[in-house]
Amino acid sequence: MPPRPKKFIDPFVLAGIDYIDYKDPKLLAQYITYYRSIQSRFHTGTSLKNQKQLASAIKKARQMALLPYVRYE
Amino acid sequence: MQKYELMAIIANSLDAKAAEKHAKDLEGRIEKEFSGKVTFSDFWGERGFAYIIKKQKWGYYNVTQFNMDPEQAQGLRHELNLDNDLVRFMITKVDAKSPLPRKYADMKKEYEAQEKAKEDDKKPADDKKTSAKKEKLTTVKVEEPKATEAPKNELDKKLDAIVDEASDI
Numbered sequence: 001m002p003p004r005p006k007k008f009i010d011p012f013v014l015a016g017i018d019y020i021d022y023k024d025p026k027l028l029a030q031y032i033t034y035y036r037s038i039q040s041r042f043h044t045g046t047s048l049k050n051q052k053q054l055a056s057a058i059k060k061a062r063q064m065a066l067l068p069y070v071r072y073e
Numbered sequence: 074m075q076k077y078e079l080m081a082i083i084a085n086s087l088d089a090k091a092a093e094k095h096a097k098d099l100e101g102r103i104e105k106e107f108s109g110k111v112t113f114s115d116f117w118g119e120r121g122f123a124y125i126i127k128k129q130k131w132g133y134y135n136v137t138q139f140n141m142d143p144e145q146a147q148g149l150r151h152e153l154n155l156d157n158d159l160v161r162f163m164i165t166k167v168d169a170k171s172p173l174p175r176k177y178a179d180m181k182k183e184y185e186a187q188e189k190a191k192e193d194d195k196k197p198a199d200d201k202k203t204s205a206k207k208e209k210l211t212t213v214k215v216e217e218p219k220a221t222e223a224p225k226n227e228l229d230k231k232l233d234a235i236v237d238e239a240s241d242i
Contacts, residue, residue: 064161
């Protein structure tokens with residue numbers, strides 16, 4: 001989970017990512033919480049457009065067991 | 074024609090070679106039976122699941138992109154459901170303009186390189202921190218006697234004054 005930026009700058013715009021791919025679980029794992037729920041826009045600073053892409057990508061990755069639905073242990 | 078992407082998980086009851094062959098057979102069937110055109114294929118190999126599926130902890134992942142008529146895609150979905158060697162699969166629509174996805178092996182290498190770079194950064198950083206701490210400790214030690222001397226002098230003066238007063242009496 002990346003820390004909340006001082007200014008609300010979209011991290012995907014900073015990194016130059018146009019399309020958020022569900023096949024990149026390491027990238028997506030940065031945007032889920034300790035209990036593996038999707039991190040809110042308030043904390044990550046993603047734009048609305050990218051947050052929608054991110055959410056759908058995380059949901060697809062979960063279906064294919066690339067990311068967990070919940071944290072066990 | 075619509076561009077699709079198929080991600081399939083092949084059961085770990087097969088060997089790595091057999092799994093790769095199975096993935097290639099799938100591509101062949103897409104081209105022959107469903108009149109599709111495969112534009113991209115990537116066999117990931119073994120990968121652990123994030124959770125247990127059908128009492129299995131890992132499987133072989135395979136990703137293929139192809140162009141196909143939407144009517145045929147439903148038939149493909151039906152056929153894949155009958156395949157016992159597939160643990161799970163997902164067919165997603167892809168924008169025709171979007172570039173080809175990165176290969177999994179390249180992605181893995183990139184992340185390994187990043188982790189290595191991070192570890193290399195950490196090692197000298199730790200040394201700096203410890204050295205900085207040592208410097209601080211040494212400076213504090215030098216300052217401490219100075220700080221303690223000043224109040225002592227004041228105390229001494231006060232004591233002397235009191236002693237003088239006492240001697241006057």
